[in-house]
Amino acid sequence: MVDPTRMTEEQIYAQKLENEAAGGLNMSDQQKANRDAERERKIYGRYWVWESYFNDKNSQKWLDTAEALKHINVHVLQDIEDYILLKSFGKEKPDKIRD
Numbered sequence: 677m678v679d680p681t682r683m684t685e686e687q688i689y690a691q692k693l694e695n696e697a698a699g700g701l702n703m704s705d706q707q708k709a710n711r712d713a714e715r716e717r718k719i720y721g722r723y724w725v726w727e728s729y730f731n732d733k734n735s736q737k738w739l740d741t742a743e744a745l746k747h748i749n750v751h752v753l754q755d756i757e758d759y760i761l762l763k764s765f766g767k768e769k770p771d772k773i774r775d
Contacts, residue, residue, distance in 0.1 A: 720746055 683691070695703050703711065730738060765773050 716746055 695707070762773070
């Protein structure tokens with residue numbers, strides 16, 4: 677492998693194409709983490725934590741919960757979305773909702 681600090685622009689681009697073609701086999705751990713984070717942002721969007729919004733002694737619990745929510749099964753996410761949509765219909769009859 678070529679020393680990245682001595683690579684030409686063409687070599688860097690070729691390495692990038694090779695990494696993409698290989699599914700990231702030649703990527704560094706940081707590059708893989710960045711790729712995975714980008715993929716998660718596309719699926720789940722971004723989240724942020726509002727500092728001092730909750731008691732600081734529970735901050736780790738909030739952060740752990742936010743991390744866990746990123747890994748919910750896609751079917752569970754769909755069920756949650758369906759539940760929220762159905763709640764928005766209020767007391768409508770099921771036939772009217774279907775229509």
